[in-house]
Amino acid sequence: MTKRVLISGGGIAGPAVAFWLRRFGFAPTVVEVAPGPRPGGQTVDLRGVSRVVVERMGLMAAVGERQMHERGLEYVRANGRRAAAMPAELFDGAGPVAEIEILRGDLAGILADATGDIEYLYGDSVAKLDEDASGVEVTFAGGTQRRFDLVVGADGVHSRVRRLAFGPEERFVQHLGGYMSYFTIETPEPLNDWMKIYSAPGGRWVGLRPDHNPRFARALLAFRSPVLSYDRRDAEAQKALVRERFEGLGWHTERILAGLRNADDFYFDSVSRVVVPEWSRGRFALAGDAGYCGSPLAGHGTALSLVGAYVLAGELAAADGDHLRAFPAYQARMQAYVDQRMELPPGGIKMAMPMTSVGVRLRDTSTRVMTSRPFSGLLAKMAIAKPDAIDLPDYSVERGDPVRIAAEQAE
Template identity: 45%
Template sequence: MQTVLISGGGIAGPVLAHWLRRHGFRPTVVERAPGRRPGGQAVDIRGVALDVMRRTGLLEQASSVRTRMRGMSVLDPEGNEVHRSTEATFSSGRLDSEDIEVLRDDLVGLVYEHTREDVEYLFDDTVTALHEDETGVRVDFARHASRTFDLVIGADGLHSTVRRLAFGPEERFSHHLGSYLSVFGAENFLGLDDWQMWLSDGDAGFGIMPVRDNTELRVAFGFASAPLADGLGRDLGALRELVVGKLEGLRWEGARLAEAARKAPDFYCDAMAQIRMDEWSRGRVALLGDAGYCPSPLSGQGTSLALVGAYVLADSLAKAPAGDHRAAFADYERRMRPFVAANQALATENPGGPASEESVERAKNAISLDD
């Protein structure tokens, strides 16, 4: 039975672990956080990714916790409504679509609970070194003793440690898209009832949606910026102060939003960037999801790429003759690259706004699971 270390316990990693177990592999998931990560924005599961969820046995559960917005308002910088829709929202698209939108932490919880009984999880740890030879990869961890695995998969996000160790510095592959995104939770001080609000003020703007039966808000605040210096761009405290300052400058509800960002335990901020690589594997190491082909939240397709990539990678490994990982990784890239290209293009099709419905429709179905 082949052993596979998966770095990253978010969405892609556990879904890959599920399918590897189904195919007779023995996966281990290592996650830097001490447990499941809380918070995060609402994410979309679209097109062929819905079929992955169905085959994984989680579509019904995911559908039961989907967001159920009635519509949205678009405001001017003073807070006056200039547009409203009961047909679509910027975050999820058409409300009558079969696609679903769920909170990221709800989806992470579902895939973890679905896999925790038959997948080994190593929380509060991370990979520190990879040593590959003809028989496997010896992995050094920050906390656990070193172990040898047949394969290593990096599913550890935009700032992937596995990618850095196996392929080199992030700067070689990261392409900044001109902005940063902050996401945080707050009490529903606006009294929103299944209704989103969107506002743009200069080079900054936000979307606000109620969650948890309208008891909480999730705020997604974006602002234009060149890449920040590493010391600031990776310092969450410094990023929080930067975001608080920018929120305080907004003309509508800036003070209350700034205070919410200052207090939020789930505060997040990072660059809007894409990862573009000529290859997603090297030897016995391969990359999955944002680690190999992050499309950025501007595409709305990061979660769907992660789900589909996990399924296809596991399928390619299972079909490879005599456990030939080189053939498996080549097949994975052949099948996934057109799908990734179509979905990454959504982020840059309409700078400052969403991609067209026609482009999203094409991109979300641009692959067959039964290749």
Template identity: 40%
Template sequence: MSLPLHGSRVLVSGAGVAGPAVAWWLARHGAEVTVVETAPALRTSGFAVDFRGPTHLGVLAAMGVLDELRAVQTHAGAMSRVDEHGREIFRLPAEFAGGELEVLRRDLSRILYEHGADRVEYLFGDRITGLTETDHTVHVELARGGSRAVDLVVGADGLHSGVRRLVHGPETAYLTHLGYHLAGWDLPNDRGFDTVSRQYNVPGRMASVAADQRDPDRAGAFVVFAGAGLDHDRLDPDRQKSLIADAFAGLGWHVPHLLAGLHAAPELYFDAIGRVRVPRWHTGRTVLLGDAAWGVTLGGMGVGTGLVGAYVLAGELAVAGGNPRVALPAYERRMRGYASRWQRGANPGHFLAPASGWGLWLRDRLLSRRAVQTMLVRGTNSLATDAGLPDYAVRA
């Protein structure tokens, strides 16, 4: 059987989640796929990610990775809001944050990579530096790998997408800072934390800690803090640690202990909370996918939506026989409404660290109610579901 994308050459930027997923689907439809990743290897940092509803789980099942992911799921605990003395104010059930299936991002990335490594070429430690398009080809310049001619370029390289910058211009035109920053790091679990994520708030700041689900001797710290316009270098962890220490100086609870662990932490995840809005996701033979097109730094269902987008993008290309002029507008029409359901207006900073004492009191009061918790869980499951998703799966 001749596959619909046989002979098509596709270059994907980004080996996080959406990149390996779309690479697998494209190769499954017959394309020759190369994934370029700036990092020297698969990234091992990042938080847990969750999936919920038949659309997310259906795409994972169609890829053949659902059982593998269930074998490494975190079985995360609930989220508990506590005061300075550790007394619980309210508790959110595990399914609120963890959905129907929660895994560590590094496990998801690894499984997706391994799933397609035998049919997809991966170039780690490299990046796209130039794109020149003709009527039938995109000439791609790589920092280390020379140049290549391909039929399509997919930018699946995150909120700070290099492909988006090369094609659409500087990220300041598309990435809006939402007034908060977040960070996460590991530390020894020498205080006996369990897997319930305990969160301590003061206005504009939130600190939390929970035991590692696999290694009870380790714990993970996570902080969110207000900081509109805060200048930081995403490649300077020492500067980032200083910013975190300054933001949380003088707070009680376990915060001094977490900050002590921060200074000794070999790895740190740090970023501003931002929202990406790009008026047009495709231009000629270049298309954006996942966070590069519609991302929010934290919250919502960005990873699940990215996997659905990978399935749709590859599927529309297969239906169109690889013709980007037909496939890319169809992909964007189908995904725009679905992605915007959760992305519109989302600001996880407001939820996790309300800026005022009144806002913090109101959030706590609302989330203490069982009816509100039930509504939130049902609402997120509904947002994740797309009953009209086509069946693009190859039956070879």
């Protein structure tokens, strides 16, 4: 019997799980709380093994068409002058700007298009999950009830599935001491493909990243803070909270705050790490940020979610849908890679977002030293030294992948 799988979350991990499950003969349904695919976000990376997954999905051409070509990261002073820079070529694609970069919203759109014939329930979410011996009775917030064989939580850092099936958020989510917001504005200056960050005292970042259209920029406002209490569904209240912390800071802050007022792709969240010791329980499994997330500081969230989605679906296919075998195999296959890619950079948020102007100057000076000869060669070697800690199986022909079978027959 075809297994019906409900996937909560239509971001990156959710559509990727749906894509592969469908390819392997399952019947996935995705429920996404937003009214459609969420367009926002900045540039994210497709590094190492995640690139192999995208190639196997047949989506490399679509990604290539939307690829960004950032030249690197530049720290600027309040007057806009360069304080330090990390050019992309210095790291050969392994530094803060990767070889394949794509706007997160573009990737979400590509995945939504590639799963266009799969059932999506937009504007709804799971409210109750009742597991029994043969399946899961799902009650949706909209009031309907449906039965599924398995449920995958791919609903991000604040996963509802995780809360309902695994336990309260506090048990799994660690606050790393900051918040980030992203949104699109008309650019206050030409960026010439550079990401620019002005670090203001108080641990605040005012940033601009290139958009496809040079008239626009992806703005970033981030700040250090202990846990704040706010309504996660109230974007206006979140905007007010951000505005309060950035007024009067200098550089392009006023123009960015003016753009914030009308931004319709505003995204705000804490800088958090998610550690869940076991990513499955009974008929429930977690994928992407819901199960493992190193935070934007660690920076591999998209890669982990694409690879995790592939391995989860692949192991289910390899076990002929037997979740009792597939879910532990998924974790065993992924664990070392997840641990490796959740590692935070040295100094964490304190180093990246100093509180004092002396701290900012120290960071800029050390960046200049590390990126100068003879240190830059060493830095590049350190950055590339670590291959992904995963042996990626090819869950294909013998698992009933019709696209691969057709391709091999055509050869």
